[in-house]
Amino acid sequence: MAPRNTKAPAAGSKTPPKSTDRPLFDDFLPHLIARLAYQLNDDLIEKLRREGINVTRWRILAVLSMGDGITIKEIIDRAMVQQSALSRALMRMEKENLVRRVPRPGDARCVDVYLTERGRALFNSLNIVVRRREQRLLEGFSPAQTAAAFALIRRLSRNMRS
Numbered sequence: 534m535a536p537r538n539t540k541a542p543a544a545g546s547k548t549p550p551k552s553t554d555r556p557l558f559d560d561f562l563p564h565l566i567a568r569l570a571y572q573l574n575d576d577l578i579e580k581l582r583r584e585g586i587n588v589t590r591w592r593i594l595a596v597l598s599m600g601d602g603i604t605i606k607e608i609i610d611r612a613m614v615q616q617s618a619l620s621r622a623l624m625r626m627e628k629e630n631l632v633r634r635v636p637r638p639g640d641a642r643c644v645d646v647y648l649t650e651r652g653r654a655l656f657n658s659l660n661i662v663v664r665r666r667e668q669r670l671l672e673g674f675s676p677a678q679t680a681a682a683f684a685l686i687r688r689l690s691r692n693m694r695s
């Protein structure tokens with residue numbers, strides 16, 4: 534077996550470093566955030582699938598659980614869902630008696646969306662699964678570290694909006 538060449542490339546050499554010689558984006562925060570989001574979504578998709586629901590519908594339920602009579606625009610903004618996907622999901626959810634859409638009195642162009650009792654019960658049962666996931670994510674964090682993590686994520690988000 535021939536010995537490995539461990540010599541560094543000569544100065545000015547155009548030989549790129551081996552992929553094992555550099556971190557795989559571990560020092561690039563946007564990549565770390567994207568990777569974490571991917572891991573969380575992948576895990577969430579599997580857990581929700583077992584309950585018979587997809588991520589879009591979960592996000593809609595979660596947004597509507599925050600308060601009654603939320604507009605389509607507010608759902609789009611809070612749930613990070615495209616309008617076409619939201620429209621399809623709401624039609625299906627309305628047929629399943631999970632939500633109801635009510636034209637706003639005095640402004641027929643505006644529709645308020647409400648959770649039904651059945652929709653709230655589904656949200657409550659799924660929220661247990663999601664909160665367990667959050668506990669797993671924050672495992673080993675002290676209350677102060679948890680608060681700091683939330684503050685950091687919120688600040689990063691605000692920075693991106695400004």
